[in-house]
Amino acid sequence: MAFITASSCKAMWFNAYDPRDGWNKDQIDAIRAAGGDVKISFGGATGIELAQACGSVDALYAEYDAVVNAYGLTYADFDIEGAATADPASVARRSQALARLQQAHPGLRISLTLPVLPEGLTADGLGVVRSARDAGVNLDVVNIMAMDYYRSADYGDAAIQAANSTFAQLKSLYPGKSDAQVWAMVGVTPMLGQNDDGRIYDQADARQLVSFAQGRHLGMLAFWETTRDRNACTGALYMCTNIPQSPYEFSRIFAGYTG
DSSP states (O other), X not given: OEEEEEXXXXXXXXXXXXXXXXXXXXXXXXXXXXXXXXXXXXEOSSSOOHHHHOSSHHHHHHHHHHHHHHHTOSEEXXXXXXXXXXXXXXXXXXXXXXXXXXXXXXXXXXXXXXXXXXXXXXXXXXXHHHHHHHHTOOEEEEEEEEOOOXXXXXXXXXXXXXXXXXXXXXXXXXXXXXXXXXXXXXXXXXXXXXXXXXXXXXXXXXXXXXXXXXXXXXXXXXOBOHHHHHHOOSSOTTTOXXXXXXXXXXXXXXXXXXX
16 A cells, blocks of 8 residues: 655655554455455655655654554555655665664564666665665565666566566675575566556566566565556556556456465
């Protein structure tokens, strides 16, 4: 579920709802009752990221901790993109706060969602991972946004190239881990249908990625986003994939991946 951003140095659901009030917790409870779980993501492409809004590690940690406590989280994601990836002060603040958060919640699994190219994480994105590693954060997954390359490419092939490139980068950052352990740290999230740059990621591309994930045992397979998959429509990109599909067709394809 996404995104929690900052209203001053205060965690808010897209600047509208206070997570301390348990907004949408009934839906989370229903998913858990059915045997699933929910990962909440901080940051995103719009709004202000909390680590940029909070001036101290203590203040930032308090906001993260409040959300973890409000929803009883076992998974938390930090979607760092745009200017936030290239802001060394906030990157360092976040890393220190996350290390403290894991100390307070030992079972908490933390992922980073970062921009990627077929050649791998950007230099700034790689710096975010390195900062977290050096601060002592035990990263569960580095989730790459395999989308919007703004180049001529087969977006199915590009997603797999990006995964392989990210694996190589993580292998260099974590030389003590086995190949299987590093693949378990790789997550891939393409954008369904028409991307913002006009390129298409279709059902065949999704099946290709599921097959690749099954062979490598990726740590996470996801897509942007459920609303667009459900609507299966033509129109604005925030609500439609703009390709022929049935409702939840991509969800059914991705559900074939079991780890």
